[in-house]
Amino acid sequence: MKTRTKWLAMMMVMVLGVSTLLAGCGGKSEAEPAADAPAEAPAETETEAPEAEEPEAEAPAGDFVAAADLEVPAGKTLRTLPVDQAADKPIRIASICVQNNPWGAAVMVGQNYAKEVLADRNCTVDVISVEAFEAMLWTSTIENCIASKYDAICIFGVSDELNPVVDAATDAGILVYCFNGDLPDTQRTAWFGMDDYAAGVTAGETIKEAVADGGKYAIITGDFAVTGHEKRRTGCRSITDEVEGLELVGEYQNDDDANKAYSLTTDIITANPDLDALYVTAGGPSGAAQALEDAGKADQVTLVCHDVLDAVADYIANGTIAVAIDQDPFNQGYEPVVCAFNKLVADQDCEEINAYDAVIATPDTVKELFPELFE
Numbered sequence: 519m520k521t522r523t524k525w526l527a528m529m530m531v532m533v534l535g536v537s538t539l540l541a542g543c544g545g546k547s548e549a550e551p552a553a554d555a556p557a558e559a560p561a562e563t564e565t566e567a568p569e570a571e572e573p574e575a576e577a578p579a580g581d582f583v584a585a586a587d588l589e590v591p592a593g594k595t596l597r598t599l600p601v602d603q604a605a606d607k608p609i610r611i612a613s614i615c616v617q618n619n620p621w622g623a624a625v626m627v628g629q630n631y632a633k634e635v636l637a638d639r640n641c642t643v644d645v646i647s648v649e650a651f652e653a654m655l656w657t658s659t660i661e662n663c664i665a666s667k668y669d670a671i672c673i674f675g676v677s678d679e680l681n682p683v684v685d686a687a688t689d690a691g692i693l694v695y696c697f698n699g700d701l702p703d704t705q706r707t708a709w710f711g712m713d714d715y716a717a718g719v720t721a722g723e724t725i726k727e728a729v730a731d732g733g734k735y736a737i738i739t740g741d742f743a744v745t746g747h748e749k750r751r752t753g754c755r756s757i758t759d760e761v762e763g764l765e766l767v768g769e770y771q772n773d774d775d776a777n778k779a780y781s782l783t784t785d786i787i788t789a790n791p792d793l794d795a796l797y798v799t800a801g802g803p804s805g806a807a808q809a810l811e812d813a814g815k816a817d818q819v820t821l822v823c824h825d826v827l828d829a830v831a832d833y834i835a836n837g838t839i840a841v842a843i844d845q846d847p848f849n850q851g852y853e854p855v856v857c858a859f860n861k862l863v864a865d866q867d868c869e870e871i872n873a874y875d876a877v878i879a880t881p882d883t884v885k886e887l888f889p890e891l892f893e
Contacts (some may be wrong), residue, residue, distance in 0.1 A: 562574060580639060597872075598857055601864040604863075611855055612829070613645050613851065614674065615645075615647065616674060619801030621824075649890040657682075660683045661833070669862050670860050672855055675706075682761050684701055696709045697709070697710040707870075714749035717824065720748035720841075720878065722754040726764070734792060734793050736769070737792055739751050739798075740774040740800025741774070746800075772801055777803030779810075787813050787815055787819070795820040795821075795822070803830050818821070826877070831884065835881060839879045
């Protein structure tokens with residue numbers, strides 16, 4: 519009896535041992551969900567992700583507004599669209615412009631729009647302001663961008679004094695895109711802007727027609743050291759210097775400042791009360807226009823300038839400004855940035871020379887050409 523009892527006890531121990539072994543190997547998938555649910559959660563989440571969590575998880579990789587669906591600012595046309603593709607890795611673009619006049623502010627609008635458009639394409643755009651056209655300031659700013667290892671830099675091609683630092687950037691593997699002023703003797707990738715010499719010729723033709731019987735005119739330029747301003751000034755003089763009886767009473771620099779343009783214009787018409795025409799090659803034409811109005815000369819002096827902006831729109835409409843030659847500052851800020859992005863992300867090249875046709879606004883056409891300025 520004791521032997522049988524002992525045998526039964528041994529059998530019970532063996533059965534319990536096997537049960538415990540089975541529980542340890544095969545029973546865990548049924549026994550642990552309640553106690554260890556967090557450990558099993560990733561497997562369930564991965565299975566359900568396409569419906570429940572995909573939009574948020576994949577946003578950085580490709581959830582962007584398609585180019586065809588972009589909301590374009592009123593009155594603007596995008597000359598280039600961004601590729602419908604996000605960067606595989608974060609890219610950084612610096613866009614630099616002078617901020618001492620309304621034109622620079624209009625360029626910044628384009629730069630900031632490009633920044634907004636590219637933000638969801640894994641691209642950071644840093645809009646950087648330079649206080650003036652001094653080459654040393656620009657060189658220092660570009661050197662800082664090189665040290666910061668940007669993937670691309672977009673710059674106002676102020677003058678050929680920037681050539682060495684631009685080539686230093688390209689030697690470092692950074693794409694460089696110029697706008698407004700070109701630097702063709704560098705390794706820059708492309709240029710965007712208006713033919714400044716041709717625009718100056720247009721200004722000269724306007725003065726020639728307005729002062730057909732001979733008379734006096736003056737030129738106020740932004741900066742004699744800025745390539746674009748010089749092209750306009752010399753383009754104008756290529757026409758006016760050949761007109762018999764047309765006298766240039768002086769050429770002055772206003773540093774793109776409206777207050778300086780006001781003072782200079784006041785001094786010019788005080789010294790030359792019989793002045794017939796005035797050409798402002800760059801920033802500050804609103805100051806010149808106001809000076810003519812304050813002196814009662816608005817209907818006697820033909821004022822020619824550049825850029826149809828808020829600051830001058832009313833002066834054009836009322837006839838104080840006879841002709842304004844627009845160069846699309848919005849796209850000068852926007853397009854180089856987008857072209858740089860397209861090259862970096864999709865190896866999509868743009869034209870090396872992107873020349874913008876000048877838009878000529880007069881008192882009769884300005885409201886039709888730029889309705890957004892009069893809303």
